[in-house]
Amino acid sequence: MDAKTDRRSFLVTAGATLAAAASALDAQTEQPIRLAIIGAGHRAWAHLAILKTLPQFQVVALADPTPANLDKAASLAPGAKTYSDYRKLLAERNDIDAVVVITPSFLHSEVTVAALDRGLPVLCEKPMATTVEDANRMIEASRKSGKLLYIGFQKRLVPVTAKMHELAAAGEIGTIEFVSGNLFRGDWNPESWKYTDPKTGVATNWRYLTFTEGSALLEDGIHELDSLNWMIDNRVTRVMASGGNNVFKQRETVDHVAAVMEYENGVKLSFELCLFAPNAGPTARRMVLIGSEGVMTPESGRVAIRSRSGGAARYVDVVDNTPKAATAGAIGSAQDPETYQQYLAFESSLRTGRPPAVTPEDGKTAIKMVLLAEKSLRTHRVMNWNDLPA
Numbered sequence: 001m002d003a004k005t006d007r008r009s010f011l012v013t014a015g016a017t018l019a020a021a022a023s024a025l026d027a028q029t030e031q032p033i034r035l036a037i038i039g040a041g042h043r044a045w046a047h048l049a050i051l052k053t054l055p056q057f058q059v060v061a062l063a064d065p066t067p068a069n070l071d072k073a074a075s076l077a078p079g080a081k082t083y084s085d086y087r088k089l090l091a092e093r094n095d096i097d098a099v100v101v102i103t104p105s106f107l108h109s110e111v112t113v114a115a116l117d118r119g120l121p122v123l124c125e126k127p128m129a130t131t132v133e134d135a136n137r138m139i140e141a142s143r144k145s146g147k148l149l150y151i152g153f154q155k156r157l158v159p160v161t162a163k164m165h166e167l168a169a170a171g172e173i174g175t176i177e178f179v180s181g182n183l184f185r186g187d188w189n190p191e192s193w194k195y196t197d198p199k200t201g202v203a204t205n206w207r208y209l210t211f212t213e214g215s216a217l218l219e220d221g222i223h224e225l226d227s228l229n230w231m232i233d234n235r236v237t238r239v240m241a242s243g244g245n246n247v248f249k250q251r252e253t254v255d256h257v258a259a260v261m262e263y264e265n266g267v268k269l270s271f272e273l274c275l276f277a278p279n280a281g282p283t284a285r286r287m288v289l290i291g292s293e294g295v296m297t298p299e300s301g302r303v304a305i306r307s308r309s310g311g312a313a314r315y316v317d318v319v320d321n322t323p324k325a326a327t328a329g330a331i332g333s334a335q336d337p338e339t340y341q342q343y344l345a346f347e348s349s350l351r352t353g354r355p356p357a358v359t360p361e362d363g364k365t366a367i368k369m370v371l372l373a374e375k376s377l378r379t380h381r382v383m384n385w386n387d388l389p390a
Contacts (some may be wrong), residue, residue, distance in 0.1 A: 032058035033350060036096045036120075038086045038111050039103035040064035040073035041193055043125065046334035047102060048076035053326040054343055061096060063089045066193060086111055090118050098148075098350060101125060104193060105219065106212045109134035112149065116141040121148035123346050127222055128363030130214030132371065132389045135364040142360060148349055150356040151363030154342040155223035156230060159318040160298040164289065167316065168231045172305055173291030179228050179269045180288040183221045186278030187248065187255075208251035215374040216243075216253045218367060221273040226366040228269055228287060229261075236365075238262040239372035240382045247276040259373040 033056060037044055040062050051057050059077040063086035064070045070082050083089040090099075099115040101108055101124040109129040115122050116138070128151050129135040142149035155161060168176060194203035195212050206212040213219050229236070243257030255276055261269040277284070289296040294307045303316040322337035329335055345357045372383040 032056055033347060034058050034060045034095055034097045036061040036063070036089055036093065036099045036115075037073065037077070037080075038063045038089070038099060038101050038115070039107070039125075040069045041066070041102070041104075042189060042191070042331075043334055044069075044073055044102040045076060046331045046336070047100065047339065048073060049328075049331045049335050050326050050340050050343065052076065053323060053340070056347055057343065061089050061093055069193070087114065090114055090120075096120060098123065098346075104195070104206045104212050105214055106130050106206075109138055112138050113141040116145045116147050116149065119145055119147060121150075121350060123150045123152060123342075124363075125152040126226075126363070127214065127218040127367050127370070128360065129367060130218060132364065132368055135360070135367060136389070139360045139364065148356060149360045150346050150349060151358045151360060152342060153223060153226045153358045153362065153366070154336070154338040155227050156358060157338040157341040157345065158227075159320045159337075160301055160303055161227050161287070163303050163316060163318045164287070164296060164298060165227075165231050167296065167303060167305070168289055168291070169233070172294070173289060173296050174293030174308075176232055176267055176289055176291050178290040179232060179267065180271070180286070180290070181224050181228050181269075182272040182274075182283070182286050183224055184272075184274045184277035184280035184284045185220065187275050188219070205251075208253055210252045213253050214367075215370060216255070216275065217257055217259070217273055217370045217373060219253075221257075221271065222366055222370050224285070224287065225261075225269075225271055225369055226362070228271070228289075229366065229369065230362075231289060232263060232267050232269060234263040234265045234267060235385070236261050236369055237264050237385050238382055239369060239376055239385075241373035241377040242380075243273075243377040254377070257373065257377060259376070261369060261373075 035057055037059055051059055059080045062070060062073050062077060062080050063083040065084050074080060074082050098121040101111045101122060103111055105127055108124055112122050112124050129138060138149060188205060188207040192205050192207055195206040195209060196203050197209060207219055239261050241257055241259035243254045245255050248255040256274045258272045287298060294305055297304050302318055305314045320337055322340050326340040327335055327337050348354060349356045368388055371388060376383045
């Protein structure tokens with residue numbers, strides 16, 4: 001059975017399950033959706049700032065083991081009760097409609113499965129998990145509970161990205177033949193939560209360790225890979241990658257990687273991530289779709305289409321209807337329009353029972369692409385799709 005058939009089957013099953021379980025929320029569509037936020041670090045602060053502009057949501061509980069993070073999050077969610085242990089939150093509260101998981105990546109599966117087992121829908125930040133096995137546990141927990149599991153690939157909802165997907169699917173550049181992208185950025189936030197590495201006993205930024213982060217591409221770059229894979233809409237067959245630590249040598253996770261994904265239909269996807277390019281300018285985030293009839297790129301908030309036969313570029317305007325108040329930037333660049341749009345999509349699925357805009361299977365495909373790239377760069381081998389579990 002191919003990937004498209006798997007996805008169709010999942011959507012049909014998920015749609016039937018979610019519609020049947022559309023839950024108490026159907027009967028109270030005018031009431032705010034009561035959220036518990038698990039994980040209250042820097043990314044959670046951006047979520048909370050955006051949620052303050054969405055009256056259809058009410059944050060009623062917060063959990064994080066780090067007091068400073070919890071205090072900052074509580075200041076952004078007045079009235080929310082705080083917990084140092086998410087398990088206590090899940091055990092005590094009967095007034096929660098959904099859970100948002102914003103923990104370090106290695107905890108995504110544990111927390112998500114616990115919430116689903118408690119009978120609560122979940123919005124889980126990307127990456128879905130740090131192993132395929134954990135992703136499968138999350139999918140099974142969602143299936144068994146009949147509750148929504150939405151994976152946080154909000155970059156699909158960037159207006160210009162969504163428009164590129166729409167135009168590519170409509171054949172505006174013919175058949176997609178080759179795709180290229182990159183993310184050139186600065187290093188990870190030095191103020192991130194520290195995990196005490198049992199091997200060294202040293203409290204270490206969690207993004208520096210393979211166990212807690214999974215890989216550099218799982219933490220960033222996976223957004224772009226997911227979006228480009230969404231546009232290609234075919235099955236990956238082989239992955240190869242090279243990378244290492246040229247600048248940040250005293251850590252396990254790499255500071256640069258170049259990867260190539262091969263697809264069943266012959267398309268190649270080339271992607272590069274670099275963490276020592278904080279001032280890369282217009283080349284910092286790039287997506288190029290090359291089709292049989294032309295080339296498509298995002299340019300200054302519009303989609304540029306250039307015909308293979310020559311001539312001037314044709315520009316397609318894109319509308320962003322996100323309120324300015326939602327993205328005022330008080331928390332930084334993570335307070336973005338696409339996270340606002342993601343909450344609207346999450347609300348729609350919760351209230352109507354519609355399948356999520358980003359499914360658990362989408363989340364698993366993205367992490368499998370990245371984990372195969374990580375395995376390739378570590379072993380210097382070309383990886384086949386079946387080299388990791390289904």
